[in-house]
Amino acid sequence: MMYILKSRILKGVVTRHIDPKLSGEIESAGLELKSLIRKKFARSLYIREVDTGSCGACESEIISANNPIYDIQRFGINFVASPRHADALLVTGPVSKNMLVALKKTFEAMPEPKFVITLGDCALNGGIFKDSYYIEGPVKDILPAALHIPGCPPTPMAIIKALLAFLKK
Amino acid sequence: MDGSEIISGIKTKLQDFNAISVSKNYSDEICIKVDPQVFKDTCLALHKILPSPVMMLFALDERKAMGKFVINAVFASFRRSQWVILTMDIPQENPCFDSLAKSMYSANLFEREIWEMFGIEPKGNPDLRRLYLHDEVWPQGNYPLRKDFQKMKVGNLGEYKFGRVEGEGIFEVPVGPVHAGIIGPGHFRFSVAGEPIINLEIRFGFTHRGVEKIFEGKSISDAIRFSERVSGDSSFAHSLSFAQAAEKISGISVSLRTAYLRGIFLELERMYNHANDAGGIALDVGFSFPAAYASIIKESILALNEKLTGSRYLKNINSVGRVSVDFDGSKKSILQESIGKIKQDFDELVKILNSSVSFMDRVDTAGVLKKKTAFDLGVVGLAGRASGIPTDLRKYFPGIYKEAKFKMVTQGAGDVLARLRVRIFEFEESCRLIEEFAARMPGDEKIENDPKPKEGSALGYVEGWRGPVLYWLKTDSSGLIERCKIVDPSFHNWQALSYAVLGNIIPDFPLCNKSFDLSYSGNDL
Numbered sequence: 150m151m152y153i154l155k156s157r158i159l160k161g162v163v164t165r166h167i168d169p170k171l172s173g174e175i176e177s178a179g180l181e182l183k184s185l186i187r188k189k190f191a192r193s194l195y196i197r198e199v200d201t202g203s204c205g206a207c208e209s210e211i212i213s214a215n216n217p218i219y220d221i222q223r224f225g226i227n228f229v230a231s232p233r234h235a236d237a238l239l240v241t242g243p244v245s246k247n248m249l250v251a252l253k254k255t256f257e258a259m260p261e262p263k264f265v266i267t268l269g270d271c272a273l274n275g276g277i278f279k280d281s282y283y284i285e286g287p288v289k290d291i292l293p294a295a296l297h298i299p300g301c302p303p304t305p306m307a308i309i310k311a312l313l314a315f316l317k318k
Numbered sequence: 319m320d321g322s323e324i325i326s327g328i329k330t331k332l333q334d335f336n337a338i339s340v341s342k343n344y345s346d347e348i349c350i351k352v353d354p355q356v357f358k359d360t361c362l363a364l365h366k367i368l369p370s371p372v373m374m375l376f377a378l379d380e381r382k383a384m385g386k387f388v389i390n391a392v393f394a395s396f397r398r399s400q401w402v403i404l405t406m407d408i409p410q411e412n413p414c415f416d417s418l419a420k421s422m423y424s425a426n427l428f429e430r431e432i433w434e435m436f437g438i439e440p441k442g443n444p445d446l447r448r449l450y451l452h453d454e455v456w457p458q459g460n461y462p463l464r465k466d467f468q469k470m471k472v473g474n475l476g477e478y479k480f481g482r483v484e485g486e487g488i489f490e491v492p493v494g495p496v497h498a499g500i501i502g503p504g505h506f507r508f509s510v511a512g513e514p515i516i517n518l519e520i521r522f523g524f525t526h527r528g529v530e531k532i533f534e535g536k537s538i539s540d541a542i543r544f545s546e547r548v549s550g551d552s553s554f555a556h557s558l559s560f561a562q563a564a565e566k567i568s569g570i571s572v573s574l575r576t577a578y579l580r581g582i583f584l585e586l587e588r589m590y591n592h593a594n595d596a597g598g599i600a601l602d603v604g605f606s607f608p609a610a611y612a613s614i615i616k617e618s619i620l621a622l623n624e625k626l627t628g629s630r631y632l633k634n635i636n637s638v639g640r641v642s643v644d645f646d647g648s649k650k651s652i653l654q655e656s657i658g659k660i661k662q663d664f665d666e667l668v669k670i671l672n673s674s675v676s677f678m679d680r681v682d683t684a685g686v687l688k689k690k691t692a693f694d695l696g697v698v699g700l701a702g703r704a705s706g707i708p709t710d711l712r713k714y715f716p717g718i719y720k721e722a723k724f725k726m727v728t729q730g731a732g733d734v735l736a737r738l739r740v741r742i743f744e745f746e747e748s749c750r751l752i753e754e755f756a757a758r759m760p761g762d763e764k765i766e767n768d769p770k771p772k773e774g775s776a777l778g779y780v781e782g783w784r785g786p787v788l789y790w791l792k793t794d795s796s797g798l799i800e801r802c803k804i805v806d807p808s809f810h811n812w813q814a815l816s817y818a819v820l821g822n823i824i825p826d827f828p829l830c831n832k833s834f835d836l837s838y839s840g841n842d843l
Contacts, residue, residue, distance in 0.1 A: 152673035153607070156666075198500045202525040204839045206550025206631050208500050209594075213620065216613035230498035246455045247524045248503060251495050277544060281528035282462050282470065283451075302550070304630065 171306070178309050179224040185316040186225040190236060193225040196266070197235035199255050201288070202278075203242035206302040207269040211239070214305035221309060232258040240294075243271040243278045244286035256292050264295040266315075268308070273297050321348040324364075324395070324402055331363035332356070344566050346715065347777055349403045357406040358416045361391050364402060365422050368395045371696030371810070372418070374788055375428035376803040377436045379465045381410045387438055389415060391425075392777065392790065396714040401777055408438055417443035424696025427809065435463040435530075450523035450842055453478050462531055483509035483517045491824060495524045502838030506827075513823040518816045525842040533802035538564045538638055538769065541799055545789070546633045549806055549840030554587045554632040555782030556789075556804075556840075561636045563778030563791040568769040570639045574718075578759040579641050581718050582653070583623075583632050585748040585755075588783035590619035592741040592748075593664065595835045599738055600671060602829040603680040608670045615663050622656045625649075638769045650756055661749045668742055681734040685830030687818040688732055697814045699785015699807040701834055704740045705732035711781035722754045732818075734833040744783075771797020784808060784836065806840030 186194050200208060214221045215228065229235050232255045244252060256265070267288045270276040275286045288294055298311040321340045328335050338351040352360050364370065374392035381387065387408040394401055408415060417440040419426035427449065429440035434448040437459075451462070457473030483490075488511050495503035503524035509517040529548055533541050545560040546553040558580055565572065572580075597612025620630040627635050627643045635641050645653075671677055687697070692705040702709055706728055712719040713726040727743040729736035775792040785807030792801045811834060819830050 150674055153670055199496055200502050200525070200838075202527050202839070202842075203502070204547045204550035204553075205502055205837060206547075206553070208502065209551060209631075211500050213613075213617060216617050217610050218614065218617050228500060232496075242525065243527060245524065245526050247450075247452045247526060248495065249455070251503065251524070255496050277547060278527045278529075278532065281532055282467075283526050283528040301547075301633075302631070 174306065175219055175309065178313050182309065182313045182316065183224040189316060193227055194237065195227050195229045195235045196237045196239050197229055197232045197255065197259070198239045199252055201240060201242035201248040201252050202245035203269060203271055207241040210302045210305055210308065214308050219305045219309065226312070233260065235259050237264050237266055239266045239268055240272050240288045241269050243275040243284045244288055244291060246283050246285050249285045252291065265292045266296045266298065267294045268298045268303060270299060270301045273299065276301070321350065324348055327367040328360060328363045331366060332359055335360065344776060346399060347401045347403060349405060351405045354406045354408065354415060357404065358418055360404055361418055362421055364393045364404065368393055370394045371424035372422065372428060374790060374803060374805050375425055376790065377432045377438055378792070378801050379436065379463065382465060386410055387413055387436065390790070396709055399715050403777070413437060414439040414441050416441055419443050423694050427813070435461060437461040437464065447478065450526040452523055462528060478521065480507050481517065481519050487511055504838055508824060510824065514821050515819050515824060518819050520812060520816060522812070522838070523842050525839045527843070529843040530802055530804060533799050536799050537797060538799070541802070542637060548804060548843065549837040550631060551591055551837065552587065552782045552784065552787060552840065554583050554635065555780045555787045557636040558584060559778040559780040559787045559789045560791070561638050561778070562780065563776045563789045564638045564769065566776035567774040567791065567793055568638065568772050570769060572639055575760050576640050577718050578755045579643065579645065581755045582752050583635060584780065585752050586619060586623055587632055589745055589748045590616050591783045592745045593619065595832065596667060596671070596738060596741055598832040598835065599681065599734065599829065600677065602832045603677060605674065605677050608667055611667050611670065615660060615667065618656070618660055625652055653756055654753065657749055657752055664745055680829065681738060684734045684826055685818040685822055685833060686731070686733045687814050691817050692732065692814060695814050696810050698810045700740055700783070701737060701811050701814055702785065703728045704736040706730045711779055711786050718755065722751055722758070724751065734829055737833040782807065785811065804843060806837055808836040808841040812836050812841055
């Protein structure tokens with residue numbers, strides 16, 4: 150604790166040098182996103198994430214979108230712990246047989262109005278796993294999907310941009 | 319070295335041991351074929367003399383070609399830098415074998431897997447519940463890894479029975495498969511008496527995608543892209559292990575430059591995951607400042623990956639015999655400069671963690687995994703080293719790591735702090751290794767290795783950041799894959815979590831879980 154305080158006092162606020170091009174991109178997309186969310190969702194958009202059999206890379210990139218570099222939360226997007234708090238369900242993975250019931254139940258637990266976003270190539274059409282014996286997907290045959298974010302996995306910047314383009318519609 | 323030393327070792331335990339055949343197709347693999355009657359005893363003897371847990375145990379369906387099933391057990395001899403593969407035939411009329419699990423627990427999950435996937439019964443195994451194919455959606459009698467499996471046949475569905483702890487004041491807490499965080503799915507069933515956990519049963523299979531079946535019939539070049547998507551945070555270790563198995567079959571040896579480039583990427587993968595976990599452990603005790611700091615470090619390594627290879631998760635790089643990325647002088651200097659900065663940031667993170675008494679108080683003595691338990695369960699890799707089991711493929715098998723004088727880290731305590739410390743030391747060692755590899759890497763050498771389709775089987779092995787990633791690959795005469803068995807270290811290590819949490823309180827479970835940070839998708843396949 151003393152170390153943290155001492156180094157904070159000595160160093161002041163440490164701002165990081167992000168690549169100015171990237172930082173400009175995040176800021177401009179983010180601010181636009183923020184004003185749209187203010188208008189359409191009364192300040193913030195709450196998202197619940199469900200993994201239906203992804204390899205984990207999509208989750209890793211969603212978490213990265215929340216890191217201090219991208220910090221998607223400052224634009225009004227929150228990832229929440231319970232579907233009961235959520236406006237949108239974010240689904241990754243090709244939907245394995247074992248996750249079918251859990252996916253449906255999670256969606257049912259969400260209050261109206263609600264919508265579904267799919268993220269990653271697996272969630273769109275099963276991706277490279279689509280011919281497997283244990284895949285029930287794609288997500289859009291099970292739940293009404295409003296938006297798809299492509300990529301394997303999509304980068305945090307791609308996630309922010311896809312959400313922006315969707316909300317503009 | 320031939321197999322004679324291993325055979326005489328087995329004979330010290332089994333006097334009248336006789337192998338049907340002993341073959342050595344590669345310098346690092348010994349295949350011993352034995353009679354089904356002595357398979358179990360030979361496994362137990364190898365387990366004792368090497369000593370090694372069962373690293374792999376898997377079946378093959380050879381009924382079409384030879385009218386039988388085959389079972390292979392793979393053991394590691396770290397001291398001799400050898401893999402020992404024990405083989406036996408199983409008649410197709412009465413597919414069963416004597417269970418090893420009661421004498422050697424590390425075989426248990428493998429046996430259950432063979433039973434559900436092939437319908438070969440491990441006689442005497444007390445627990446034949448299925449791991450991946452859930453009774454609620456998949457009727458009994460459908461064995462997907464049999465070659466004649468076409469489509470699921472409709473049948474009676476059942477229900478999974480959890481182990482039950484009964485008594486006054488004991489209650490159950492079910493968690494999952496959908497968790498509060500952004501994380502993979504698994505079901506955790508805690509039995510608690512007051513606050514402490516007295517039993518934890520974990521149910522897996524939620525991310526089962528039938529990966530091993532998908533590999534079958536694919537060409538090597540197609541299949542390598544699948545291996546990158548088995549476990550998303552270990553894409554490079556998986557594709558490398560797969561590529562190594564394929565290279566052994568085709569008789570290709572990679573250039574030294576390729577070997578060093580692979581070493582650099584493997585260490586970068588280790589670094590971003592170790593940074594992520596150091597932050598995750600802090601986050602799970604509510605210490606969010608270092609967690610944010612660690613996520614910046616992770617992001618800078620991912621950004622570095624993208625600059626060097628075009629992929630944040632190091633995908634689409636490995637192919638058989640080569641890597642598709644090359645390093646010119648500018649990339650080398652970007653690498654060296656970035657590693658220097660990342661190392662500084664990481665040192666700062668470690669100082670922040672070490673100087674917080676309340677953080678240390680939470681991680682010290684939490685989630686202890688004893689050495690004996692770890693060995694009996696067959697725990698491997700990072701979690702094993704934190705419990706005092708000195709195994710690391712980088713240390714014991716020849717190659718660039720030996721050249722670079724790789725230092726292995728072990729800890730004795732087996733608690734969350736020990737696993738954190740192993741990560742911290744390994745992160746620092748990875749920085750050193752990357753610098754060393756970049757300096758040692760020879761200049762351009764163009765060796766075009768075009769693999770010719772070849773029949774054969776081989777084992778690929780890589781020490782990923784969690785532990786050994788193993789691929790056993792068998793191809794037919796046109797070079798297509800007949801069987802690909804994958805073992806991610808998560809498969810060995812998940813069960814260790816059930817033991818490490820005993821006596822801890824449920825609020826400490828996320829902390830214990832994060833200190834192992836195992837893969838759901840790598841386990842479920």
